[in-house]
Every structure is written in C-alpha cells, then in structure tokens.
Amino acid sequence: MKKQKENKDNKVEYGTISLPQPLIDKIKLKIHGTGISSVSAYVAFVLRQLLSGESDPEVRSRLKKLGYI
Secondary structure (H helix, E strand, O other): OOOOOEOOOOOEOOOOOOOOHHHHHHHHHHHOOOOOOOHHHHHHHHHHHHHHOOOOHHHHHHHHHOOOO
C-alpha cells in the first residue's frame, strides 16, 4: 500500500475534487447530527472504506454492476 504523500514538514498534502452541488447537499443532510465534521471528511471516509475492500457488500455490488470494480 502506498504511503500518503507528505511534504518536507511531514504534513499530508491535499487536492481538490469537484462534486455536483445536489450531491453535496445530500451529503450535508446525511451527515447532519453525526460526528462527521464536513463533506470532505465524509467523502474521504467513504473512499477509504471502498479502497480498503472493507466496504458494504451492497455498495461493492452496485459499483461492480456499474463497471467501476
């Protein structure tokens, strides 16, 4: 597994990903009242789960049917 990219101060660097506003709005509704602090934190959490192979089998099945896996 690759290490996260770090700069010379051992801080992780971040990039920008654009999402459609309706999707952002849905995520905001989903995380409201949870301990998740932002849309970015939620998206990072979900992507880590998917990439680790430990995600919900239903999600993996849907992604496979769509040709992403």
